[in-house]
Amino acid sequence: DAGVTQSPTHLIKTRGQQVTLRCSPKSGHDTVSWYQQALGQGPQFIFQYYEEEERQRGNFPDRFSGHQFPNYSSELNVNALLLGDSALYLCASSLVGHNSETQYFGPGTRLLVL
Amino acid sequence: AQKITQTQPGMFVQEKEAVTLDCTYDTSDPSYGLFWYKQPSSGEMIFLIYQGSYDQQNATEGRYSLNFQKARKSANLVISASQLGDSAMYFCAMREGVWNDYKLSFGAGTTVTVRA
Numbered sequence: 001d002a003g004v005t006q007s008p009t010h011l012i013k014t015r016g017q018q019v020t021l022r023c024s025p026k027s028g029h030d031t032v033s034w035y036q037q038a039l040g041q042g043p044q045f046i047f048q049y050y051e052e053e054e055r056q057r058g059n060f061p062d063r064f065s066g067h068q069f070p071n072y073s074s075e076l077n078v079n080a081l082l083l084g085d086s087a088l089y090l091c092a093s094s095l096v097g098h099n100s101e102t103q104y105f106g107p108g109t110r111l112l113v114l
Numbered sequence: 115a116q117k118i119t120q121t122q123p124g125m126f127v128q129e130k131e132a133v134t135l136d137c138t139y140d141t142s143d144p145s146y147g148l149f150w151y152k153q154p155s156s157g158e159m160i161f162l163i164y165q166g167s168y169d170q171q172n173a174t175e176g177r178y179s180l181n182f183q184k185a186r187k188s189a190n191l192v193i194s195a196s197q198l199g200d201s202a203m204y205f206c207a208m209r210e211g212v213w214n215d216y217k218l219s220f221g222a223g224t225t226v227t228v229r230a
Contacts, residue, residue, distance in 0.1 A: 033216070042118075042220030043159070051201055056216050090158055090216075100147050100166060101209075103218060105159035 002027050004093050004106035012112045014080050021076045021109045025093030031055070032074035033103055034066060037088040050096060054089050078111075088114045117141065118206050119222035126195045134181070135191040135224050137206035140161045146210045148189040149218065150180065153203040162204075165221050167191055 005024045015020050025032050031050045035043035045058035049068035063079045072093075078085055088110050092103035120139045127133040139148065150162040164179045165173045170222040173180045180188040193200055202223050 030215075033218075035218075038163050042207075043218070045217035045219070047214050058217060085213065090157075090159060092159070100164055102116065102149065102161055102164055105151070105162055107158040110157070 004091060004101070004104055004105040006089075006109050008109060009107065010110045010112075012114065015083060016082055016112050017081050017113075018079045019081060019111060021078075021089050021091075021111075022073065023076070023091030023093075024073045024104060025091075026104050028070075029093035029104070030072050031094045031096055032068060033071065033092045034052070034074070034076045035090040035092065036085075037090055039087070042104050043090055046076065059092045067103065074087070082114045086111060096108050116221075117210075117219040118208055120206055120221035120224050123186060123222075124225040124226045127193075127200075128200060129228055129230050130195055131225060132192060132194045133196055135193070135204050135206075135226070137189045137191065138190060139187050139206075139208050141174070141208065141210050143211045143215075146208055148180070148182070149207045149209070150178070150189075150191045151205045151207060152200075153205060157201070159205070163176070182184060191224075196226075198228050198230060200215070201226060201228045210212075 015078045033048040034046040037043040047057040050057045052068045068074045069086045092099045092105045093101045146167045148165045152160045162173045179192045203223045205223045206221045
């Protein structure tokens with residue numbers, strides 16, 4: 001039973017660049033959520049996708065956008081990167097209406113913006 | 115206002131002993147869920163245990179149990195018989211209004227170090 005996978009594992013970008021992170025949900029799951037975790041802090045919710053639509057969004061600027069594909073995988077795009085975007089980006093998947101919609105996380109992508 | 119408060123930045127525990135990690139939460143919604151996750155240094159967030167606001171009994175999963183005190187708005191995690199592999203960061207999280215709010219709100223975490 002495949003868990004949540006994310007790619008790439010690490011990424012280095014410079015200010016102003018754009019980045020795309022990818023996530024494949026756990027087998028059988030239909031919902032993907034993205035979180036940003038700065039060093040030494042708890043994760044912060046960016047947004048959640050279900051049925052290829054953004055279902056809910058956290059307090060993040062429009063530079064952060066996403067997409068969900070028909071196979072339930074998802075992308076997180078960040079434009080005009082800032083130094084403060086350096087963080088661990090976590091993807092989580094869940095199944096609507098099941099198991100209290102418990103979110104299962106992937107290993108994360110570590111983004112460093114120079 | 116902070117929705118989840120974890121007041122213990124770090125804790126040390128002897129191998130084979132039990133440890134309690136504190137978590138208090140703030141919500142006015144009668145429907146909510148509380149979660150605990152473990153994050154080793156590798157970064158992956160591992161789901162440990164869940165407690166629903168309407169659950170009558172405290173949740174248990176193997177060596178993990180949740181001490182749920184609804185009136186005090188606390189959801190402490192108890193790890194029994196600690197093992198060296200339990201050394202990690204532990205996060206308490208809440209999902210409010212389970213029918214229309216899907217995000218998890220996390221606390222700042224507690225670092226647990228298990229000593230041999």
